[in-house]
Amino acid sequence: MLSALLGCLQLAGADLLKAQDKLPEPVLFLDEGEEYTYFRGTEEPPVDWNTLEFDDFDWEVGNSGFGYGDVDDNTIIDDMQNSYLSIYIRKFINIDDLGAINFIQLGMRYDDGFIAYLNGVEIARSLSMGPAGIPANFDTPAADHESTPTPEWFNFSLDALDVLQEGENILAIEGHNTNLTSSDFTLIPYLRYYDNVCPYRMTCTERNSGGVRLVWYNVITPPPYESIDVYRNGEFLGNPSTPRSRIFTDQEAPPGEHVYEISVTTLDGTNCSEVNPLSCTIVLEGEKIPPATGFRRGDADDSGVVNLTDGIFILSWLFRGGGSPTCQDSSDADDNGAINLTDAIFLLVHLFRTGPAPPAPGMQNCGADGTSDDTLADCDYNSC
DSSP: OHHHHHHHHHHHHHHHHHHHHOOOOOEEEEOTTOEEEEEEOSSOOOTTTTSTTOOOTTSEEEESOEEESSTTOSEEOTTOTTTOSEEEEEEEEEESOGGGOSEEEEEEEEESEEEEEETTEEEEEOGGGOSTTOOOOTTOOOOOOOOOSSOEEEEOOHHHHHHOOSEEEEEEEEEEOSOTTOSOEEEEEEEEEESOOSOOEEEEEEOTTSSEEEEEEOSSSSOOEEEEEEEETTEEEEOOSSTTOOEEEETTOOSEEEEEEEEEEETTOOBHHHHSOEEEEEEEOSSOOOOOOOBOTTOTTOSSSOSHHHHHHHHHHHHSOOOOOSOHHHHOTTOSSSOSHHHHHHHHHHHHHOOOOOOTTTTTSOBOOSOTTOOOOOOOOOOO
């Protein structure tokens, strides 16, 4: 009976690990070769061309990709070179179940630039078309950009996620060439969605300098998260530096067993703790190791630079009752484990008589003290 119970627990643990490690796959629902309506950019299109209400009955019909001069063109725009710079395309997108879509990305293969809209709202643009939100004219040239063999993926903006609706939506894209004499042009859109963009795996490891480092793995980079909360043994610890981060360090973890969890909220309000809860467990042995403090050897006054004033600082502290160094290791210029007259002399001889340089970590770079058995006080150095 006991062995059977243990076997069940092992299987359950293996299933949980597999669930955490499984990377959610996107669903492609707009591929190359789809049918669009399109307008040749010999003049400005109607002002509402990118909206759901616009009637494109008079526009031409073709399959992506659109362009000329390449082998990836299904609809060849053979009169574009030396004539006009832009093409405008439209595609109706039907969403049966909006609740099944957690996040959408637009994929583009393009040469040289594009601006994309969903239901009239800008969702993405290439860097070659300048800052977001600035309208482009039909004769606006793009900066140079060569098409890639695979799509470049662009996250939908928050505004676009808000206007996505069940039923009909319109995807509208304007493509721009870099100049009239360009030898080629490409415009090929793709769309894919995720039903789950929550982190799918999490690890926790003990750091050599003390504390525990948590790392979680994201489906999309940058991840579409609004917030990330970190917990140790059910108690809130804090947040990473940004919702885009995937690392958090618990510097104050005491000895013992700890269960870490992260609670992620996506931009669309999904609580990932309900969809794909992530946790990791670690056991810390012995006393907590304080984090190692870096310093520059010889920088006695903690200014960030080693110079004459550091030698004067040491002498003033030793013989004039001046302020004490916040990091005694930085004043131990010769690294003999004590601070005395020889440290000031050692430093000044190096600076002005080409004597030997202070030992590691040296004067230029911050680092930890390699001599751990000295009797100097704990280091509190602020200039690294």
